[in-house]
Amino acid sequence: MFEYNFHWRPVFKSLPDLLEASITTLQVASLAMLLGIVIGFILAVSRLRGNGSVYWIATAWVELARNTPALFQLFFFGFGLGALGIHFSPYAIVLAGLTFNTAGYLGENFRGGFEAIPPTQLRAARSLGMNSWQAYTRILIPQVIRIVYYPMTNQFVWVVLMSSLGMLVGYRELTGETQFFASKTYRIFEYFAVTAVIYYVMVKIILGLSKFCASRFFRY
Amino acid sequence: MEQSVTVFSSFSVQDLSFLGEAALRTLWISFLSITIGSVLGGFFGWALYEMKVWGAIFLNPILDVFRSVPLIVQLVLFYNFAPIVGLNLDAFESGLVVLTLYTSALVANVARGGIEAVGKPMRITSRSLGMSYLQDMRYVVFPIGARAIFPSWVGVALGVMKDSALVSVLGYVELVKASQVLITRTQEPLLIILVVGAFYFALSYPVSRYSAKLEKRWSQ
Amino acid sequence: MISIDGLHKYFDNLHVLQGIDLEVQKGEVLSVIGASGSGKSTFLYCINGIEPVQQGSVLVDGIDVHAKTTDLNKLRQRLGMVFQQWNSFPHLTAIQNVALAPQIVKKMSKSEAIEVAARQLEHVGLGDKFNVFPNALSGGQQQRLAIARALAMDPQYMLFDEATSALDPELVGEVLDTMRILAEEGMTMICVTHEMGFARDVSDRVAYFHEGIVEEIGSPEQIFNEPQSEQTKKFLAKVR
Ligand SMILES: Nc1ncnc2c1ncn2[C@@H]1O[C@H](COP(=O)(O)OP(=O)(O)OP(=O)(O)O)[C@@H](O)[C@H]1O
Numbered sequence: 134m135f136e137y138n139f140h141w142r143p144v145f146k147s148l149p150d151l152l153e154a155s156i157t158t159l160q161v162a163s164l165a166m167l168l169g170i171v172i173g174f175i176l177a178v179s180r181l182r183g184n185g186s187v188y189w190i191a192t193a194w195v196e197l198a199r200n201t202p203a204l205f206q207l208f209f210f211g212f213g214l215g216a217l218g219i220h221f222s223p224y225a226i227v228l229a230g231l232t233f234n235t236a237g238y239l240g241e242n243f244r245g246g247f248e249a250i251p252p253t254q255l256r257a258a259r260s261l262g263m264n265s266w267q268a269y270t271r272i273l274i275p276q277v278i279r280i281v282y283y284p285m286t287n288q289f290v291w292v293v294l295m296s297s298l299g300m301l302v303g304y305r306e307l308t309g310e311t312q313f314f315a316s317k318t319y320r321i322f323e324y325f326a327v328t329a330v331i332y333y334v335m336v337k338i339i340l341g342l343s344k345f346c347a348s349r350f351f352r353y
Numbered sequence: 354m355e356q357s358v359t360v361f362s363s364f365s366v367q368d369l370s371f372l373g374e375a376a377l378r379t380l381w382i383s384f385l386s387i388t389i390g391s392v393l394g395g396f397f398g399w400a401l402y403e404m405k406v407w408g409a410i411f412l413n414p415i416l417d418v419f420r421s422v423p424l425i426v427q428l429v430l431f432y433n434f435a436p437i438v439g440l441n442l443d444a445f446e447s448g449l450v451v452l453t454l455y456t457s458a459l460v461a462n463v464a465r466g467g468i469e470a471v472g473k474p475m476r477i478t479s480r481s482l483g484m485s486y487l488q489d490m491r492y493v494v495f496p497i498g499a500r501a502i503f504p505s506w507v508g509v510a511l512g513v514m515k516d517s518a519l520v521s522v523l524g525y526v527e528l529v530k531a532s533q534v535l536i537t538r539t540q541e542p543l544l545i546i547l548v549v550g551a552f553y554f555a556l557s558y559p560v561s562r563y564s565a566k567l568e569k570r571w572s573q
Numbered sequence: 574m575i576s577i578d579g580l581h582k583y584f585d586n587l588h589v590l591q592g593i594d595l596e597v598q599k600g601e602v603l604s605v606i607g608a609s610g611s612g613k614s615t616f617l618y619c620i621n622g623i624e625p626v627q628q629g630s631v632l633v634d635g636i637d638v639h640a641k642t643t644d645l646n647k648l649r650q651r652l653g654m655v656f657q658q659w660n661s662f663p664h665l666t667a668i669q670n671v672a673l674a675p676q677i678v679k680k681m682s683k684s685e686a687i688e689v690a691a692r693q694l695e696h697v698g699l700g701d702k703f704n705v706f707p708n709a710l711s712g713g714q715q716q717r718l719a720i721a722r723a724l725a726m727d728p729q730y731m732l733f734d735e736a737t738s739a740l741d742p743e744l745v746g747e748v749l750d751t752m753r754i755l756a757e758e759g760m761t762m763i764c765v766t767h768e769m770g771f772a773r774d775v776s777d778r779v780a781y782f783h784e785g786i787v788e789e790i791g792s793p794e795q796i797f798n799e800p801q802s803e804q805t806k807k808f809l810a811k812v813r
């Protein structure tokens with residue numbers, strides 16, 4: 134039954150390249166996450182306080198991001214915009230796709246976070262003479278961060294996993310790089326097995342770090 | 354399939370039925386993997402809850418693999434692994450196996466949460482009323498737990514439906530793959546991408562809205 | 574001095590305050606009693622500008638609260654407010670809860686703010702809870718924390734909106750005692766309350782609110798012993 138001969142040597146020889154590609158993965162995922170947090174926050178506030186077109190644009194963004202496949206979103210930034218003469222590099226396609234998706238999911242998370250805080254908190258802060266900026270930055274947002282911290286960690290893991298779609302638009306993050314080597318050497322199984330292990334370890338490290346940070350930051 | 358369609362330069366009615374068939378395939382593979390995966394995942398969730406130590410040592414790390422490795426990597430890996438152990442699986446079968454296991458890993462977490470949500474005190478009460486273990490499960494844990502996890506389960510199911518787009522990397526002509534084929538031929542990427550996006554959206558959006566509504570009603 | 578003149582307040586079509594005229598002198602303690610929905614909370618919110626008004630005016634030390642040019646954030650430093658729900662900030666320790674506003678609103682240095690906060694926590698009897706997070710405090714302690722937090726801004730007036738009615742009965746006393754001490758120290762206070770004993774013992778005047786107007790106002794003796802209005806009599810008969 135096991136007539137297949139495993140060849141691990143080529144994989145180990147390109148291990149440095151794979152590890153470098155996993156740094157690329159982490160970089161693009163982190164940047165998308167960072168942008169996603171900023172935009173997600175704006176989306177949440179727009180949906181809670183905005184009206185008219187601001188509310189509708191934010192709502193459309195959130196619902197489109199959450200109700201269509203990430204792959205579709207990536208293709209949209211790839212071929213879709215290409216049709217309009219807007220051409221993105223593979224890196225930009227991945228970054229734009231991941232950011233669009235993540236901002237939508239985080240926007241919904243943040244909104245839930247704000248809604249979970251009793252409105253009386255804002256009232257109490259304002260009654261002490263804090264202006265609206267101070268009330269948000271000192272009272273509301275720290276509480277929201279606490280509420281959305283673990284969902285945000287999960288979202289980051291999700292972004293890291295999702296960045297593997299880069300392979301399909303020609304971006305050489307970890308999966309794309311793996312695919313490149315695999316098709317050169319025909320050791321597809323071996324390459325993807327090692328890559329799976331790298332992802333597994335990356336995710337474990339992210340989750341561990343997140344737990345560690347939580348234990349340092351949140352004392353209540 | 355690609356050869357059997359004559360070369361058109363623009364989008365036609367035939368193309369629409371080609372997309373329609375592909376959409377059905379998307380629905381079919383999603384339906385099968387969500388159904389089987391949920392049953393399997395419910396069982397795993399129960400096992401995680403009842404067998405704390407064994408679950409933590411064996412089951413959980415294995416399920417973790419499905420949650421920490423990109424689905425695309427899982428698909429390629431399994432597709433190339435099957436022949437090694439003498440299994441002759443086509444793209445659909447490989448995709449179905451992976452999607453099912455992937456679903457079950459996600460559902461397992463949700464299901465365990467559901468059993469925990471019912472809580473020890475309530476179960477002790479029901480057992481003290483003379484219910485057997487199975488009766489307790491059937492009449493207390495299941496109805497209450499199911500309600501608690503329903504929104505998360507819907508989230509998982511919709512996620513799998515969207516993720517099924519990835520089976521296209523194995524050459525299974527589901528909706529996204531079909532759209533790529535058409536894009537290459539008709540050179541109308543924007544139109545086709547929007548049609549595909551609209552399909553997913555039309556499926557996912559009402560369901561997620563309905564589930565959010567139920568969640569709100571039940572939490573009152 | 575707080576002087577309220579011809580105050581009308583609507584929530585859409587609901588005419589909640591229907592012409593309130595009132596003056597509260599420096600050092601005076603005014604208790605406001607009345608049935609649920611009579612507009613007591615709304616009245617306090619209009620005094621510190623949380624709610625806009627449609628007609629009439631509120632002057633705090635001569636400053637018109639609802640004038641467009643009034644800096645509300647500055648004005649609110651004169652008006653401490655304590656709510657029914659104890660709104661401690663859950664992510665801050667007791668002392669941080671109290672020190673935050675002096676630091677960022679009054680621009681005190683950190684050490685100055687901490688000093689003020691420590692003094693106010695001692696004042697309300699929380700001297701041993703400086704570094705405790707609110708979730709480890711009882712409802713009564715959290716409400717006293719809210720009082721300390723308001724006092725740390727060194728307000729000229731304190732507005733209490735049913736500060737004790739969300740508390741378990743055995744915790745009401747400690748909060749009322751704290752309010753009593755404040756009154757004795759000469760703080761000017763407007764207390765919306767359901768505690769008739771407190772209204773009778775501590776206040777200089779009692780106002781009975783009925784459907785958005787001041788139905789009757791006078792000394793505690795007069796209101797509780799010889800109420801003039803039929804409405805007041807009915808209300809007092811019910812709560813007694
Ligand atoms: N934000 C609001 N929007 C609409 N109506 C409101 C609002 N706040 C209060 N009301 C209404 O205004 C009326 C007066 O409310 P208010 O809270 O001032 O009463 P209250 O005397 O404080 O009652 P309670 O003793 O129950 O606290 C009530 O009918 C209430 O339903």
Ligand SMILES: [Mg+2]
Nearest residue numbers: 613614615735
């Ligand atoms: Mg009230």
